[in-house]
Amino acid sequence: MGYVGCSSSTSTPAPSSGHLELAGNGAYLVRNVIDCAGCHTADPTKPFGGGVKFPIDTAGHFVTSRNLTNDPATGMKLTEEQFLKVMQTGEDFTNHGQVLLVMPWPNFRWMTTDDLKALYAFLQVLPPVVNQIPPDDKGPAAGQGPVPLPAQYDEGEEVRPLPPTDAPVPLAPPGTPTTVPDPGHAVRGAAIMPLSYAKMPHFYKRTAEEQAAFGRGSYLVNAALCGECHTNKGGYSRVLKPGPDFLKIPAAEYLTGGTAFSVPPPLASVLKQTRTMSANLIGTGGYFNEPKTTFLSFAGIIDATAHVDDSPPLPLGWPMPAAHFRGLSLGELTDIYTYMKILAEDYDHTGQTDKETQGQARYCTGNADCQPGETCSVDGSADKAVNSQCVGKGCKVDSDCAACQKCTASTCQAPAASDACLTTGL
Ligand code: HEC
Ligand code: HEC
Known part of the structure; x- marks a missing residue:
C-alpha cells in the first residue's frame, strides 16, 4: 500500500x-x-x-x-x-x-x-x-449533458432490475436476518452482464459455485473495462450517438475483439510493436473457446504478460494491461476466467460476429528486426505516418497477417493509409 x-x-x-x-x-x-x-x-x-x-x-x-x-x-x-x-x-x-x-x-x-x-x-x-x-x-x-444513473441495468440485450448498490441484498424470510451479504458483488455482477440469459439455457444447470464465480467475474470484467478494449463496432465499444440506444453495448460484438491500437511513437520503438488489435475472447473462434485454453494457460499469459502459448512467445500487445491484472488475487483471476469461459461455452453465438482478429504488427527500422523472409516496410509504406512494420510473411487469409495488414498475393502487406481498419478496427 x-x-x-x-x-x-x-x-x-x-x-x-x-x-x-x-x-x-x-x-x-x-x-x-x-x-x-x-x-x-x-x-x-x-x-x-x-x-x-x-x-x-x-x-x-x-x-x-x-x-x-x-x-x-x-x-x-x-x-x-x-x-x-x-x-x-x-x-x-x-x-x-x-x-x-x-x-x-x-x-x-x-x-x-x-x-x-x-x-x-x-x-x-x-x-x-x-x-x-x-x-x-x-x-x-x-x-451532451450528464446521464442520470438508471434504476435498472439497461445497456445490454435485456433490461434487469439492479440489486441495491451496497453489499447486503435485502431478503425477509420470517425470523431471520434481513440481509444476505454479497461480499464479492456476485449478485450485482450477474445483473450488469450485457448478454441475455435467455440465450444461455445451460447456465441454470451450472453449480451454485460456478454461478457465483460468474457473477463475481462479471463485476470485475464489466467494471474493469475488459469490454471497453475487447468490444468493437466501427471503432466504438458502445453507442455514443445520443438517442434511445445511447451507451448501449453492441451484443453481437461484445468481447469479440477487433479494436485496432496504433502504438504511440516513443513506445513503439521500445515495445517493438507498431499496431495491435484486441483479441476475440468469447466468440466461437475466440480465445476462451479454444480447446487449448485452460485456467493455467490464461493465468500463465497474465503472469508472464506474454503469449507463452505461442512460439516465439511475444510480449502481449500494448495496451493490454496484463501487468496490472497480475496483482489480482488468484480467486479473482479464477472468477474472470470462469466468467469468460461460461460466456464462451453457454451463450448462443448464432448471429454474433466471430472475428478473426489479428496479431501485433512488429515495429522495425531495418530488415534485421523482422523474421527471416520478411522485410521492413520503412519506406513508401502506405501508413508510414503510423510507423514502419515488418511485412512479407506468407499467408492465405488476412488473419494470418498482423493487425490491419492485408494478405495480397499470398504475402502480408501493410494497409493503405486510407484503410478503415486503422481507425475503426475489425
Ligand atoms: C480511458 C482513460 C481513462 C481511465 C481508464 C480513467 N479515466 Fe478518469 N478521466 C479521463 C479523462 C480523459 C478525463 C477528462 C475528460 C473527459 O473524459 O471528457 C477524466 C476525468 C476524470 C474525473 C473528473 C475530474 C474533475 O475534476 O473533473 C475523475 C474524478 C476521474 N477521471 C477519475 C478516474 C478514476 C478514479 C479512474 C479509475 C477508477 C479513472 N478516472 C479512469 C480518462 C480516464
Ligand atoms: C486497454 C485495453 C485492454 C484492456 C482493458 C484489456 N485488454 Fe486484453 N488485450 C488487449 C489487446 C490490444 C490485446 C492483443 C495483444 C497482442 O496482440 O498481443 C489483448 C489480448 C488479450 C488476451 C490474449 C488473447 C490471445 O489470443 O492470446 C487475453 C486472454 C486478454 N486480452 C484478456 C483480457 C481480460 C480478461 C481483460 C480484463 C480483465 C482484458 N483483456 C482487458 C487490450 C486490452
Whole structure:
C-alpha cells in the first residue's frame, strides 16, 4: 500500500483508521483492477497528475485527463458527493453541464457506492502533484449533458432490475436476518452482464459455485473495462450517438475483439510493436473457446504478460494491461476466467460476429528486426505516418497477417493509409 501508508504530505490531515481501510480497498482496485493511472499519468514523475491528451474526433477536438491528486491549486477539488456524481452520471464539474467523453464512467457507474467511495478515499491520500491541466476543446460533443444513473441495468440485450448498490441484498424470510451479504458483488455482477440469459439455457444447470464465480467475474470484467478494449463496432465499444440506444453495448460484438491500437511513437520503438488489435475472447473462434485454453494457460499469459502459448512467445500487445491484472488475487483471476469461459461455452453465438482478429504488427527500422523472409516496410509504406512494420510473411487469409495488414498475393502487406481498419478496427 505504498501510496497510502507512505503519504508524507504535511498539507493533508492524518486520515482516520476507517478512512485508511477504505483507501486500502481503493488502492487494491486501482492497482489491480482498473488502471486509472494509465490514462491519468502523462509524466511518470507525476503519477495521477493527469495531462494525457485524447483526440475525440477527426476534426481536432480533444479532452485532457485531469489531475486526480488533491493538490490545492491544480488538483481534484471534488467533494465525495460530487465524485460519486462524476462516476455515476459522467457529470463534468470542470465544464459545467457537460458530460465526460473519454473517462469510462459508463462502466464505473455500475460499481457499488462502497467501491466508489473507496476509490475516492484512495485519491485523497495520494501525494499531491502540481500539474495544471489545459482546457478541453470538445467541439460539438460539448452539447451532451450528464446521464442520470438508471434504476435498472439497461445497456445490454435485456433490461434487469439492479440489486441495491451496497453489499447486503435485502431478503425477509420470517425470523431471520434481513440481509444476505454479497461480499464479492456476485449478485450485482450477474445483473450488469450485457448478454441475455435467455440465450444461455445451460447456465441454470451450472453449480451454485460456478454461478457465483460468474457473477463475481462479471463485476470485475464489466467494471474493469475488459469490454471497453475487447468490444468493437466501427471503432466504438458502445453507442455514443445520443438517442434511445445511447451507451448501449453492441451484443453481437461484445468481447469479440477487433479494436485496432496504433502504438504511440516513443513506445513503439521500445515495445517493438507498431499496431495491435484486441483479441476475440468469447466468440466461437475466440480465445476462451479454444480447446487449448485452460485456467493455467490464461493465468500463465497474465503472469508472464506474454503469449507463452505461442512460439516465439511475444510480449502481449500494448495496451493490454496484463501487468496490472497480475496483482489480482488468484480467486479473482479464477472468477474472470470462469466468467469468460461460461460466456464462451453457454451463450448462443448464432448471429454474433466471430472475428478473426489479428496479431501485433512488429515495429522495425531495418530488415534485421523482422523474421527471416520478411522485410521492413520503412519506406513508401502506405501508413508510414503510423510507423514502419515488418511485412512479407506468407499467408492465405488476412488473419494470418498482423493487425490491419492485408494478405495480397499470398504475402502480408501493410494497409493503405486510407484503410478503415486503422481507425475503426475489425
Ligand atoms: C480511458 C482513460 C481513462 C481511465 C481508464 C480513467 N479515466 Fe478518469 N478521466 C479521463 C479523462 C480523459 C478525463 C477528462 C475528460 C473527459 O473524459 O471528457 C477524466 C476525468 C476524470 C474525473 C473528473 C475530474 C474533475 O475534476 O473533473 C475523475 C474524478 C476521474 N477521471 C477519475 C478516474 C478514476 C478514479 C479512474 C479509475 C477508477 C479513472 N478516472 C479512469 C480518462 C480516464
Ligand atoms: C486497454 C485495453 C485492454 C484492456 C482493458 C484489456 N485488454 Fe486484453 N488485450 C488487449 C489487446 C490490444 C490485446 C492483443 C495483444 C497482442 O496482440 O498481443 C489483448 C489480448 C488479450 C488476451 C490474449 C488473447 C490471445 O489470443 O492470446 C487475453 C486472454 C486478454 N486480452 C484478456 C483480457 C481480460 C480478461 C481483460 C480484463 C480483465 C482484458 N483483456 C482487458 C487490450 C486490452
